[in-house]
Amino acid sequence: MAGRIEASSSSSSSYASTAGSSTTYDVFLNFRGDDTRKSFTGHLYRALTRERIHVFMDSYELWEGEEIGPKLLDAIQRSKVSIPVFSKGYADSKWCLMELAKMLECHRTNDQIVLPIFLDVDPSDVRHQTGSFKEAFLEHDKKYEAHIVQRWRDALSEVGKLKGWVLDEVENGDESKLVKLVVERSLRETSSNFLSDIEYGIGLESRVNDLVSLVNSDSKDILFIGICGIGGIGKTTIAKALYNRVIERFCQSCFLANIREEASRPNGLVSLQKELVYNISHRKIRGEIFSVDWGKELIKRRLQGENVLLILDDVDHRSQLKAFGIDRNWLGQGSMVVITTRDEKILNAANIDEDKIYWPKELDFDQSLQLFSLHAFQKNEPSEEYMELSHAVTNYSGGLPLTLEVLGSSLSDVKSKEVWECTIKKLRETPPKDVYERLKISYDNLEDNYEKAIFLDSACFFNGWEKETLISLWEACGYHPKSTLHILIKRSLLKFECRFDENCGFSKYYMKMHDQICDMGRKIVADESFKEPGKSSRLWSPDEILEVLEGHKGTDMIKGMILPSDLPRVYLDNKHFEMMSNLRFLDISLANFRGEFSCLPFALRWLRWRTCPWSILPINFCHERLVYLDFSKSNIKEAWNMKPQDKNKRFQNLKVLDLSGCKNLSKSPNFSWFLHLEGLDLGGCYSLDKLDESIEQLSQLKSLILFGCGSIKALQA
Secondary structure: OOOOOOOOOOOOOHHOOOOOOOOEEEEEEEEOOOOOOOHHHHHHHHHHHHOOOOOOEOOOOOOOOOOHHHHHHHHHEEEEEEEEEEOHHHHHOHHHHHHHHOOOOOOOOOOEOOOOOOOOOOOOHHHOOHHHHHHHHHHHHHOOHHHHHHHHHHHHHHHHHOOOOHHHOOOOHHHHHHHHHHHHHHHHHOOOOOOOOOOOOOOHHHHHHHHHHOOOOOOOEEEEEEOOOOOOOHHHHHHHHHHHHHHHHOEEEEOOOOOHHHOOOOOHHHHHHHHHHHHOOOOOOOOOOOHHHHHHHHHHHHHHOOOOOEOOOOOOHHHHHHOOOOOOOOOOOOOEEEEOOOOHHHHHOOOOOOHHHOOOOOOOOHHHHHHHHHHHHHOOOOOOOOOOHHHHHHHHHHOOOOHHHHHHHHOOOOOHHHHHHHHHHHHOOOHHHHHHHHHHHHHHOOOOHHHHHHHHHHHHHHHOOOOHHHHHHHHHHOHHHHHHHHHHHHHHOOOOEEEOOOOOOOOEEEEEOHHHHOOOOHHHHHHOOOOOOEEEEEEEOHHHHHHHHHHHOOOOOOOOOOOOOOOOOOOOEEHOOOOOOOOOOEEEOHHHHHHOOOHOOOOOOEEEEOOOOEEOOOOOOOOOOOOEEOOOOOOOOOOOOOOOOOOOOEEEOOOOOEEOOOOOOOOOOOOOOOOOOOOHHHHHHHHOOOOOOHHHHOOOOOEEEEOOOOOOOOOOO
């Protein structure tokens, strides 16, 4: 820099304000003040600062001594990008040359980016110290030691070879265009591409490796990938880790986080569109985006042909995908788009192939314990004193990272073991608020009452049940279960697993719902009528069931009730159910029931009375609308073994009859009582020696289980 003693500063204010700081700068401007301060470099400085780029630029009367200040050299070293602006008088300033030598040193040792600008000089004059640079060095050779001058020459020669900008080659020497190009390049170089480190990445590496296996790094194809799973399973964390691992392959990148939440705000989609455009192009949007369609077109213009890594995090509606308008036809070669969601339908809408969808698994026990311990104790494993309690929390979490993080953090400052024990006891009744609210988002997004009813039934009663049985039951209720279950599966709220059934000798599909999802569903029901269980839609808690039955507090709000196996034996009659007119599901196993079966609520669809103590069922033991009846492991010897006298007094809708494990059952029922039966389980009825000939009337029978019925020798009387 020339004339008076000059250097560079981070702002137009005095350098002294930052002289003692450890600030890292985005850009260091190196220039001859008398040549360009009030023209090109001044315009460039203002344009950079408008884009919030942290620039180090000199003030007029900064240096007073003969030696370049150590703080200045330190500022160069702590800058991400150095921009030397070469003008005719540049080489006259020893300060410019000393700064340039330091910039080159940082370029060689720290890979600092140097972007030269050749303002009114030819790059060859810089490289070879000719033209105006020749005269300046004739003077330097007289004043300074040879090794110092040679260091300056080497710096000019090497920096002069770097790719930068020549003003004469930029649209006929338009300085404003050159400023724009330099700002855009600086934005790309100084933007922090990597996301913040993940605090505790337990089990993360293997999950990211699984995800990376879906990516063919050598392919130039445009790749769309989905990460799908329940809330709290770690989808966003995995996406962040993937982003950091592969980002260097791409020219542009953007991690668009919390789309569901942001889109719900006023003008949320437009704000997200602006954020995407800015992160990809590193340019502010001039003017307003007046509509989502307008924003969509702007995204297309900015991204078209670009090699992009784009993460769309937590997408929950097709309108969000439509707003971004990401299209394989106009993205650049090798681009990658990753979508995280709870709803597989979103990935289907984005035309993501099934083999490009990654479903994160829960953490195993050891990983869960380690993650919990890090949040609770800031170490890899609990102390011996808290080991048993920590195991209890770990088991409760079901391997869900969100639950482990929330519970670990909430217990981190709790020293009382009594408080720990109380917290663990309360978990099943009241899931942690942060976990519950995150999980409940999936429930709130269900679109109709059928979906919500089947979800709540599943959470309260049917986790672990066989699929076809459930479909039969819900079909009888008019809930369209096949399509509804498809939606719940797509939204990661439940799934069905294939398991071999030893009783029937073949495989069946059984519902599996994560424990945390079950707890969320049960809390939704519990919140319906706090402290008034008689007004809840579903009852499963022993204390609440006893309160309702013993106090005759049942109401028409109750749709289902299952007596737990650890409930003391209770005595029931028709009066207990008189007010439960909408009762659909009832399990009275281990109870004594007195009264007429036909007088149970008309809405009843499913009844389980395991270990029924009766040896002979009354002849009038029927129910018109019942779909599923389970008398398994009961003391029954005879049941429905006479032909019904009144065709209207029989089971009109019964599809499943389970008498398995009734070891005393010696006489087959007369099957004309249940002409619409689809499933009959007599497994383990080893006293049964024959089946009534009426079984031939069961034209709709699909499943007949006789496993363990070794005494049967004939199918007819």
